[in-house]
Amino acid sequence: MLLLAMDTATPAVTAALHDGDSVVAESSQVDARRHGELLLPAVRRVLQEAGLTLDAVTGIVVGVGPGPYTGLRVGLVTAATFASALGGVPVHGLCTLDGLAYASGIEEPFVVATDARRKEVYWARYDDCRTRVTGPAVDRPADIAERVAGFPAVGAGARLYPEVFPDARDPEHQSAAALAALAAERLKAGGAFEDPRPLYLRRPDAQVPKNYKVVTPK
Known part of the structure; x- marks a missing residue:
C-alpha cells in the first residue's frame, strides 16, 4: 500500500505519503490564496523525499471539505487527475474536519x-x-x-x-499526514469513505447575476 494524501479545503496546502504503516513523507504550507500554485510542488517534494515516483502510488486520499469553493476544488481535481493518470487507482474521500x-x-x-x-x-x-x-x-x-x-x-x-x-x-491547521494515517486505518478495518466530491455546505460567492441587461443589435 502506498497512499498519496492531499487537502486544500483550508489555508493549509498539504500532501503526504503513507505506506500503510507510517507516514513516509509530508509537506504543508499555509497560504489561503495559492492552492493551485503550491499543491503540485508539494506532491513532488514528498515523492522526492521518499525516493519514489507517482506510479508507485496505489491509492489517493483527498479531503472533501467543507471548505471554500476555489481552494477545495484544487485538491479534488488534482486527485481525480492523478487517479486517471495512474490507470484508475481508487480515490478515497475524507471529511477535512475528520483529519483535524x-x-x-x-x-x-x-x-x-x-x-x-x-x-x-x-x-x-x-x-x-x-x-x-x-x-x-x-x-x-x-x-x-x-x-x-x-x-x-x-x-x-x-x-x-x-x-x-x-x-x-492543537492542531490549528490540516495535515495530509493525519488524513493519510486515518485513511490507512479505515482501509485496514474495512471502513467507509466519502465520495470524492466537494462538500461546500453553501453556494459559491461567484454567481450569475439574476437581472442583467440584455443587449440586442440595432
Whole structure:
C-alpha cells in the first residue's frame, strides 16, 4: 500500500505519503490564496523525499471539505487527475474536519472548527478523535455557542472566536499526514469513505447575476 494524501479545503496546502504503516513523507504550507500554485510542488517534494515516483502510488486520499469553493476544488481535481493518470487507482474521500480531529488525538468529546469566512465556521462535534457525532455544518459562532459550550475545540476557526471556543487546542491547521494515517486505518478495518466530491455546505460567492441587461443589435 502506498497512499498519496492531499487537502486544500483550508489555508493549509498539504500532501503526504503513507505506506500503510507510517507516514513516509509530508509537506504543508499555509497560504489561503495559492492552492493551485503550491499543491503540485508539494506532491513532488514528498515523492522526492521518499525516493519514489507517482506510479508507485496505489491509492489517493483527498479531503472533501467543507471548505471554500476555489481552494477545495484544487485538491479534488488534482486527485481525480492523478487517479486517471495512474490507470484508475481508487480515490478515497475524507471529511477535512475528520483529519483535524484524528490529528488531535483527543479521547473525550470535543469540537473541530475551521474558518468559513463571512464570520462563520465549518464545524462538527466528536465523541473522540475517530468518531464524529454531528455535522459538518456551517454557522455563525454565536449561533452555536450553547451547543459547543464546555467542549475543547481544535482548528483555526476555534482560535478566531475565543469567546465561543475558550479551550482551543492543537492542531490549528490540516495535515495530509493525519488524513493519510486515518485513511490507512479505515482501509485496514474495512471502513467507509466519502465520495470524492466537494462538500461546500453553501453556494459559491461567484454567481450569475439574476437581472442583467440584455443587449440586442440595432
